[in-house]
Amino acid sequence: LAGYWNDPFGLSSKLCIGPDVLLLLGITFEDALPLPFGFVGGLKIGDVTANVAFEVSDVPSHELLSAEVQNFHITDVVQLAEDLIQKKIPSARIIPDFMIFKDIKLYICPTGVTMGDVVYQRGCQFYADMLIFGQEAEVNVQIDGKTITASSNLDNLKLGPLHVTGTNGPKATSNAEIGPETQAGSFNGKITLYDLEIDLDLQIEFKPDPSFHFHFKLDFTHFEFIVDANMIGKMDNIHDLSGVKFQLVAVMQQDILDCVTQSVNAQFKQATQTEKSDIDVQKAKVDAAKTVVDESIKAQQAKVDQAYGEWKAKSDAVNKQFNATTDAYNAQVKVLQGQLDAATAKYRADLGEAQHKLNAANADRASRMQAAQAQLAKAQKDWADKLAAAQKQLDGATRDMYAKFGDAQCVLP
Structure with missing residues (x-):
């Protein structure tokens, strides 16, 4: 058709x-x-x-x-x-x-x-x-x-503050298999509610051997909780899960100390960079002054060379006036030598002044480094006191918990 x-x-x-x-x-x-x-x-x-x-x-x-x-x-x-x-x-x-x-x-x-x-x-x-x-x-x-197999993916679900994604990608996944020999299911995803994040991995099996397993990671501010649970023993009745027992492994981690250390190290690094920048500025000034002196010496040396050339030419041309020319030359040399001595003295004075400024900069840098070291020691002492106080509160809370729930803990398997 x-x-x-x-x-x-x-x-x-x-x-x-x-x-x-x-x-x-x-x-x-x-x-x-x-x-x-x-x-x-x-x-x-x-x-x-x-x-x-x-x-x-x-x-x-x-x-x-x-x-x-x-x-x-x-x-x-x-x-x-x-x-x-x-x-x-x-x-x-x-x-x-x-x-x-x-x-x-x-x-x-x-x-x-x-x-x-x-x-x-x-x-x-x-x-x-x-x-x-x-x-x-x-x-x-x-x-x-014989078997029903089902799978589903949910891509980046957003419902107000609730956000559901995958743990290693944008999709949360679930799988199920139902048959006479195998009955199992799983869910893997990340659930975010405001600043609270939970990575959840759930595994359920009814046949051939009933079992439950779940693994989740909870991130809250600087604290991270990781819980892994496996069912132990046998399930007497799949319609009543109240008697199911689990073996739990929990890990708690906090990164507050790392944050404090990074902050202190950043402040110390910034102070060191500031001092190094000051030294570089003073060194640049010394180099500039040395360049000026070198140029002045070169100019004066050029004048000396020119005068000597003139003297040599006159000496070769007028041999009869040798003594007179020699006296004139010596007089001219004295004048030029005086100028050279004056320029050399000025160079040494400028060099001494630059060295003085460099020594002052080094002293100032040492003073600032001592101040920064004192601030670091104070910050370390303050955090040590805070941590000791927090540990004391934690020990008190732990004793209260054991005092209130110690009997209940003994009852639990």
Whole structure:
């Protein structure tokens, strides 16, 4: 059958089958009923298209229902219901589009069916990937001859301050298996309520050996509690869990001391960096002064070299005036030497002043380091006093607890 079969059997004007359809039709001679009846192909409901395989038989075990559809809204279901009953649902207009099936699959075949050249194996399965109130959820259920297997994922559920996610990802997961030999289930996820976080891993088994196991981690401010519980002994009655006994292993951890240590170390590091910065500034000033002196010496040395050259030229050119030239040269050398001595004295004075400033900076740094060390010692003493007081309160609370609940502890197994 090619093309669309619009409004099949007059069910709805928005319902059509096609475009390519395999139609199966048989007649029972005893009752003259059109059985078996079935089809394989597309099924269009409004703007939504589904792939459907369907067969009805006088033998219930030979029946088949297989359907797959994407992007199917809850409002499409309401619209189809109105078309089928030929009446308007009064409250349908105010129903929000709170559920969207992104992908949904349904397969029911009790014993296996062949339609045309297609063989449908025995089995039962339901799969749905959907958005409920904007939250993504995934469900998968399979049924074979003996066992029902189900799994579900809930992606990043947010309800006000309540937030449910996975422990190692955005999805919380659950699994279940029910059969004559195995009956078990599990849940793994993280539950957040305001600043309280709980990582929960729950394992339940009824067959072959009944057992319970749960593991959770609770984070609250700077405290972390980890609890691991395993059932011990046997379960006498699965309908009454009041007598179940558990072996608990609990670990508590707090990071307050680490926070204090990090804070003190950060303050000490900041003080050290400040002192180092001051030393670098003073060293830069000394280097700048030394550069100025070096340039001055080079300039004066250039003048000396120039004067000597002039003297040498005159000495070679006018040998007869050697003595006079020598006297003039010596006089000029004295003048230049005086200038050189003055420049050298100024350099030494500047160098002494820079050394004095450097010594003052070192003394100031030592003073600040002593002050920082005193602050560190005071902070350590204050925290030690606080910890001692807290330990004293804890010891008192522990004695009170043992005094009030010591008998109850003896009763517990």
